[in-house]
Amino acid sequence: MPESTTPTFADLAAAKFVLLTTYRKDGSAVGTPVWAAPDGNRLLVWTVADAYKVRRLRRDPRVSLAICDARGNPRSAAVPGTGEVLDADGSAHARSVIARKYGLLGRIIVGASVLRRGRTGTVGLACVLDPADDTVGR
Numbered sequence: 001m002p003e004s005t006t007p008t009f010a011d012l013a014a015a016k017f018v019l020l021t022t023y024r025k026d027g028s029a030v031g032t033p034v035w036a037a038p039d040g041n042r043l044l045v046w047t048v049a050d051a052y053k054v055r056r057l058r059r060d061p062r063v064s065l066a067i068c069d070a071r072g073n074p075r076s077a078a079v080p081g082t083g084e085v086l087d088a089d090g091s092a093h094a095r096s097v098i099a100r101k102y103g104l105l106g107r108i109i110v111g112a113s114v115l116r117r118g119r120t121g122t123v124g125l126a127c128v129l130d131p132a133d134d135t136v137g138r
Contacts, residue, residue: 094124
């Protein structure tokens with residue numbers, strides 16, 4: 001997909017890596033490549049509980065999402081959305097959905113992380129594309 005192409009929800013859901021951009025207090029954008037898996041109309045992300053992206057998301061729910069490579073180089077245009085940090089049950093569901101999408105590697109990575117950090121050491125994030133964006137539901 002060319003970098004100028006706006007991805008649909010289905011494109012983001014199928015991508016191996018998604019560039020999750022959160023915003024600092026001063027408004028500057030910080031992008032991070034993450035694994036993401038679809039769950040209804042949301043993309044679920046799984047990350048370390050004390051990651052700066054989690055702190056930024058708790059303060060400001062604005063996000064943008066784009067398809068990227070493993071190093072975070074964008075492969076599509078970004079689409080705006082809203083994110084939230086999930087509770088313990090939601091985080092467990094996010095781990096399960098991520099492990100399912102990424103197959104054996106996903107199960108190994110998620111399982112190893114739970115062994116290393118425990119269930120509270122990671123959290124799930126739920127990202128929803130903005131309704132004003134006409135790519136929702138395509």
